[in-house]
Amino acid sequence: MPVEHSGHQGGPCGKRVGEEGWRLGWSVPGMARREEQAEGDNHLSLAGNERRPALVASLGTLGLWLQQDMADSAQAQKLVYLVTGGCGFLGEHVVRMLLQQEPRLRELRIFDLHLGPWLEELKTGPVQVTAIQGDVTQAHEVAAAVAGAHVVIHTAGLVDVFGKASPETIHEVNVQGTKNVIEACVQTGTQFLVYTSSMEVVGPNIKGHPFYRGNEDTPYEAVHRHPYPSSKARAEQLVLEANGRKVRGGLPLVTCALRPTGIYGEGHQIMRDIYYQGLRLGGRLFRAIPASVEHGRVYVGNVAWMHVLVARELQQRPALMGGQVYFCYDKSPYKSYEDFNMEFLGPCGLRLVGTRPLLPYWLLMLLAALNALLQWLLRPLLLYAPLLNPYTLAMANTTFTVSTNKAQRHFGYEPLFSWEESRTRTIRWMQAMDSSAQ
Numbered sequence: 400m401p402v403e404h405s406g407h408q409g410g411p412c413g414k415r416v417g418e419e420g421w422r423l424g425w426s427v428p429g430m431a432r433r434e435e436q437a438e439g440d441n442h443l444s445l446a447g448n449e450r451r452p453a454l455v456a457s458l459g460t461l462g463l464w465l466q467q468d469m470a471d472s473a474q475a476q477k478l479v480y481l482v483t484g485g486c487g488f489l490g491e492h493v494v495r496m497l498l499q500q501e502p503r504l505r506e507l508r509i510f511d512l513h514l515g516p517w518l519e520e521l522k523t524g525p526v527q528v529t530a531i532q533g534d535v536t537q538a539h540e541v542a543a544a545v546a547g548a549h550v551v552i553h554t555a556g557l558v559d560v561f562g563k564a565s566p567e568t569i570h571e572v573n574v575q576g577t578k579n580v581i582e583a584c585v586q587t588g589t590q591f592l593v594y595t596s597s598m599e600v601v602g603p604n605i606k607g608h609p610f611y612r613g614n615e616d617t618p619y620e621a622v623h624r625h626p627y628p629s630s631k632a633r634a635e636q637l638v639l640e641a642n643g644r645k646v647r648g649g650l651p652l653v654t655c656a657l658r659p660t661g662i663y664g665e666g667h668q669i670m671r672d673i674y675y676q677g678l679r680l681g682g683r684l685f686r687a688i689p690a691s692v693e694h695g696r697v698y699v700g701n702v703a704w705m706h707v708l709v710a711r712e713l714q715q716r717p718a719l720m721g722g723q724v725y726f727c728y729d730k731s732p733y734k735s736y737e738d739f740n741m742e743f744l745g746p747c748g749l750r751l752v753g754t755r756p757l758l759p760y761w762l763l764m765l766l767a768a769l770n771a772l773l774q775w776l777l778r779p780l781l782l783y784a785p786l787l788n789p790y791t792l793a794m795a796n797t798t799f800t801v802s803t804n805k806a807q808r809h810f811g812y813e814p815l816f817s818w819e820e821s822r823t824r825t826i827r828w829m830q831a832m833d834s835s836a837q
């Protein structure tokens with residue numbers, strides 16, 4: 400059903416919880432926080448001595464060992480990472496994950512068109528956090544941010560399947576922006592580049608062919624007309640082709656691309672929009688897509704973790720991983736787009752009406768086409784950008800799921816968050832978001 404991105408009402412979610420926003424509670428399950436690790440480093444001599452009694456034979460040995468420890472940790476904390484788009488939905492999770500899970504970080508640069516106020520809280524930690532307000536379409540701004548970085552994680556992009564931006568702008572940000580990042584790496588001598596691609600570089604294609612639990616090698620006719628997937632596909636191609644180019648200093652550039660399916664989790668704007676739409680409809684959503692159509696989803700924390708891991712391992716296994724693509728996956732269940740959303744919206748008091756679509760598909764297509772026409776007609780006056788348009792309908796109505804273990808085989812990836820945890824975190828975020836809005 401057409402859903403507009405606007406408006407805001409309180410809802411049943413918020414009545415249940417009165418907790419802090421998700422940003423304040425961000426942590427990783429079963430793992431020491433980076434700050435704790437840093438604190439642990441300060442006490443290494445004691446903890447280490449318990450484990451290695453031979454080393455405490457004399458005070459002199461202890462002193463030597465301490466010095467060695469300090470040298471090791473100075474050596475270890477030497478890397479400079481740059482995250483483009485670091486203030487976006489995914490980018491913020493990547494930034495926070497790096498701070499928690501990358502002990503070799505010395506400096507983390509966050510480059511974004513719009514910097515978030517939450518960055519301030521990160522500046523008090525042991526890693527130097529440098530916020531850079533900049534535009535990936537401006538080559539000189541990108542080059543200045545990249546200079547001296549060891550690794551670039553390029554997540555910045557214009558994610559627009561609703562017709563908010565022009566095809567030219569989407570191309571400019573996603574393709575030219577990526578070219579600028581690649582050239583900046585080459586010119587300044589940065590050797591490792593991770594690109595956030597998308598499942599959409601593969602499909603669903605314009606013919607609506609299903610991709611049922613496929614992997615990176617599954618044959619599929621990837622044909623696009625929409626500006627967003629076309630731009631992502633071109634940018635991914637550029638990144639992969641750049642693998643092996645000599646960067647300043649003569650070393651080879653090592654690149655790879657991660658292809659998330661539909662990401663969900665804390666900060667997911669579309670989930671928020673659908674939630675408020677449901678509230679406006681009296682706590683109901685009306686089924687539009689058959690439950691049998693599977694749509695791939697992956698939790699944002701696991702996508703962020705994959706970025707951290709791939710960036711780390713790319714430095715260890717450039718021959719294996721350079722020029723490769725990896726789907727992002729975890730244990731999220733295979734469901735239709737709407738049924739999956741109900742995993743979070745249900746506990747927030749929303750109901751999905753109907754076991755089958757309430758409207759025939761041809762009527763939905765007609766509505767989608769009408770929306771597209773209205774968008775075009777109204778463009779000189781206002782931006783009409785509902786969720787339902789011919790492209791989003793095709794996306795939601797075409798089976799596209801992945802089943803692969805390539806990331807596990809190549810760089811030891813295992814999801815950091817179980818499905819239960821991903822679900823709980825997402826629900827808590829929705830509840831907190833709603834209570835803070837009231």
Ligand SMILES: NC(=O)c1ccc[n+]([C@@H]2O[C@H](COP(=O)([O-])OP(=O)(O)OC[C@H]3O[C@@H](n4cnc5c(N)ncnc54)[C@H](O)[C@@H]3O)[C@@H](O)[C@H]2O)c1
Nearest residue numbers: 484486487488489511512534535554555556597659661662
């Ligand atoms: N959200 C998903 O479901 C999904 C799925 C697959 C892939 N992706 C990809 O993941 C990446 C991040 O997506 P997201 O969902 O977090 O989107 P987002 O819009 O929340 O984040 C994108 C970030 O890029 C920044 N940005 C946009 N234009 C820029 C420019 N010209 N210069 C500098 N920064 C700019 C934005 O300010 C924003 O902070 C994108 O590349 C997207 O294509 C997203």
Ligand SMILES: CC(C)CCC[C@@H](C)[C@H]1CC[C@H]2[C@@H]3[C@H](O)C=C4C[C@@H](O)CC[C@]4(C)[C@H]3CC[C@]12C
Nearest residue numbers: 400558560597660661687736786791792794795
């Ligand atoms: C037809 C209506 C009932 C529902 C409309 C849902 C629609 C807005 C959803 C369905 C699928 C969603 C996309 C999908 O999860 C994957 C991606 C890839 C990513 O690169 C960007 C986001 C995107 C396009 C999702 C956008 C919202 C979509 C189209």
